Amino acid sequence: MPQYWLMKSEPDEVSIDDLARAPGKRVPWTGVRNYQARNYMRDQMRIGDGVLFYHSSCAEPGVAGIASVCSAPYPDATQFDRRSKYYDPKSDAAAPRWMHVDVKLVKRTRLLPLREMRTRPELAGMLLLRKGNRLSITPVTEDEWRAVLALLDL
């Protein structure tokens, strides 16, 4: 049973175009420093799970493409890199605190703006749209997944 996720990325850091240009069209999902989001990657994601690739903190936030989980979880190298803004001095190399998966591009799509998502009754239950939500990774139900794909003409 595949599961589905929505993963936020700031396009200034990694956009859908960056993903399309990356070697193998895949990137390690580094930099997550929230335990709940980490736990989703570490404990629940499986290779092949569907991902809505979402652009956040930008002029037009919204879903920018479809991706999929393409690795098992493994330690985030940036937590041990002193020069990285994601450096975590409290993380122990013997028991890394931050884990992530790799994500690969499935298909670029039109941008489905957050603004439009808010108008669709079939998406009203999405965690993304819930007031106060800040999580960068949220589970998506199969119905929501299908509804988003339908809006993208997929």
Added chain:
DNA sequence: GCCAACGTTGGC
């Protein structure tokens, strides 16, 4: 730049 909402930290 504002600010609501939420997570984390650390003193007690």
Added chain:
DNA sequence: GCCAACGTTGGC
């Protein structure tokens, strides 16, 4: 274990 202070997220 409580909770106030502080930091971060992210849309607007």
